Amino acid sequence: MAYNPCAANIVPFHSIVSIIIRTDEAENEYRMTMKTKSVYICQSCAFQSPKWAGKCPSCGAWGTFVEEVVRDEKRKSSAGAAGTAKITTLNEVESSNGDKLITGIAELDRVLGGGITRGSLILVGGDPGIGKSTLMLQICAAISKHAPIYITGEESLQQIKMRAARLTNVPDNLMLLAETDIYEVTKAIAGSEAGVAIVDSIQTMQSAEIDSTPGSISQVRECAARLMEVAKRTHKPVFMVGHVNKEGSIAGPKVLEHTVDTVLQFEGEGVYSYRILRALKNRYGSTNEIGIFEMGETGLREVHNPSEIFLTQRSVEESGTAVCASIEGTRPLLVEVQALVTPTSYNVPQRSSTGFEYKRLQMIIAILEKRLGLNFAHNDVFVNVAGGVSLNDPAVDLGIAAALVSSLRDIPVAQGTVFIGEVGLTGEVRTVTAIEQRLGESQKLGFKRAVLPQANVKKMIRGYDIELCGVERISLALAQIFS
Ligand code: TYD
Ligand code: MG
Numbered sequence: 001m002a003y004n005p006c007a008a009n010i011v012p013f014h015s016i017v018s019i020i021i022r023t024d025e026a027e028n029e030y031r032m033t034m035k036t037k038s039v040y041i042c043q044s045c046a047f048q049s050p051k052w053a054g055k056c057p058s059c060g061a062w063g064t065f066v067e068e069v070v071r072d073e074k075r076k077s078s079a080g081a082a083g084t085a086k087i088t089t090l091n092e093v094e095s096s097n098g099d100k101l102i103t104g105i106a107e108l109d110r111v112l113g114g115g116i117t118r119g120s121l122i123l124v125g126g127d128p129g130i131g132k133s134t135l136m137l138q139i140c141a142a143i144s145k146h147a148p149i150y151i152t153g154e155e156s157l158q159q160i161k162m163r164a165a166r167l168t169n170v171p172d173n174l175m176l177l178a179e180t181d182i183y184e185v186t187k188a189i190a191g192s193e194a195g196v197a198i199v200d201s202i203q204t205m206q207s208a209e210i211d212s213t214p215g216s217i218s219q220v221r222e223c224a225a226r227l228m229e230v231a232k233r234t235h236k237p238v239f240m241v242g243h244v245n246k247e248g249s250i251a252g253p254k255v256l257e258h259t260v261d262t263v264l265q266f267e268g269e270g271v272y273s274y275r276i277l278r279a280l281k282n283r284y285g286s287t288n289e290i291g292i293f294e295m296g297e298t299g300l301r302e303v304h305n306p307s308e309i310f311l312t313q314r315s316v317e318e319s320g321t322a323v324c325a326s327i328e329g330t331r332p333l334l335v336e337v338q339a340l341v342t343p344t345s346y347n348v349p350q351r352s353s354t355g356f357e358y359k360r361l362q363m364i365i366a367i368l369e370k371r372l373g374l375n376f377a378h379n380d381v382f383v384n385v386a387g388g389v390s391l392n393d394p395a396v397d398l399g400i401a402a403a404l405v406s407s408l409r410d411i412p413v414a415q416g417t418v419f420i421g422e423v424g425l426t427g428e429v430r431t432v433t434a435i436e437q438r439l440g441e442s443q444k445l446g447f448k449r450a451v452l453p454q455a456n457v458k459k460m461i462r463g464y465d466i467e468l469c470g471v472e473r474i475s476l477a478l479a480q481i482f483s
């Protein structure tokens with residue numbers, strides 16, 4: 001079945017696709033003979049129960065059971081008994097080493113593990129309005145030579161066209177399909193010349209075999225399974241967009257995570273225009289990498305040097321701020337951490353942390369109290385990582401501690417200082433990984449002094465144009481800065 005790409009904007013798909021359905025007798029027979037049953041499914045963890053219950057016995061969530069009609073699994077196994085399954089040996093399987101489509105969007109390629117793997121199913125999750133559809137359309141533009149098809153169940157074709165007009169390079173012959181029936185969608189992917197498919201969004205897709213509403217767990221699961229099947233069979237990569245619910249997880253999260261090859265999360269923080277693309281799961285690459293974009297008038301722009309952005313609004317003369325050299329994936333990222341320590345007006349002082357793990361903040365406060373004799377008991381403590389990034393690297397501990405002490409004492413940290421080091425419970429400053437990259441980035445951005453673990457300094461093999469203050473204990477580190 002060949003599609004005329006030039007006619008793509010005129011919605012040629014409905015009529016063409018429905019003709020194929022009529023000719024596919026096997027599928028029709030499958031639809032006719034299938035048995036269905038009604039069960040209650042927890043919308044949070046997909047636990048199934050024959051009866052309604054207020055609380056899910058599996059995940060403990062309340063009020064999450066919804067009645068859904070699902071396909072009788074036994075039909076599947078009896079269909080398998082027909083003996084059509086083909087067994088192969090390892091050497092017969094074609095090797096697919098390095099078989100990746102490089103999009104040229106470096107921030108995306110890195111997160112995907114070097115490009116889009118053929119035949120993979122990629123889930124892209126994120127809050128509404130974060131820019132998922134924009135990213136998808138820009139991917140279409142970047143890989144136009146692979147003939148992408150953009151399938152929308154959410155927006156009209158006119159809306160897509162309006163978005164495309166804001167972006168640069170979206171080719172005029174981009175194939176579009178406005179469809180929500182997953183059967184027709186998979187037929188279009190397999191039957192067209194498209195090399196890559198984008199399904200926006202999985203929550204709007206529905207399968208006629210299932211009576212539940214679109215977006216319910218059994219619909220989402222069935223539709224994802226259908227897309228997985230078509231991706232594997234045709235070797236065409238399929239992106240599917242998924243909305244994040246109020247609790248911050250993708251609908252049917254556990255179910256989808258198991259099904260798909262890659263889960264990408266697109267996130268951003270409130271008023272900031274920065275967007276971070278993160279791999280939560282990746283069968284073809286590391287999950288540590290992040291890609292950074294900036295949303296502008298003409299779509300998403302790649303940010304190749306993120307440190308510069310996360311440091312620009314830094315006011316050096318203020319107390320309560322410090323710069324840490326963190327590693328995100330394989331890339332060094334210099335970020336400013338801010339702390340505000342103020343006398344509390346409550347019986348129980350408040351602790352709040354944005355972009356840094358709350359428990360780890362409590363631990364650092366406890367270490368500062370025990371090892372340095374500081375007192376935070378009558379102070380509220382707020383910690384914030386500037387620019388809306390969240391830091392998981394333990395090497396930022398020392399910077400957080402410096403910002404806390406700087407705010408408590410109201411003494412600014414000396415200009416041009418960068419902090420590197422994990423803090424242990426006994427107050428020791430522990431060795432960190434990738435010290436060369438952290439120092440290299442600090443040097444590149446003009447930092448003059450680095451406070452870092454003594455053990456790292458001892459093992460140093462090359463010199464830097466940066467003063468190195470090796471420290472063994474947190475007390476020593478902070479004494480040096482605030483003496
Ligand atoms: P969109 O891709 O529709 O988000 P999602 O699919 O995740 O819901 O992006 C929506 C937002 O992005 C919207 O608020 C407008 C903004 N935007 C820009 O700022 N610049 C642009 O060039 C485009 C296309 C969108
Ligand atoms: Mg969208």
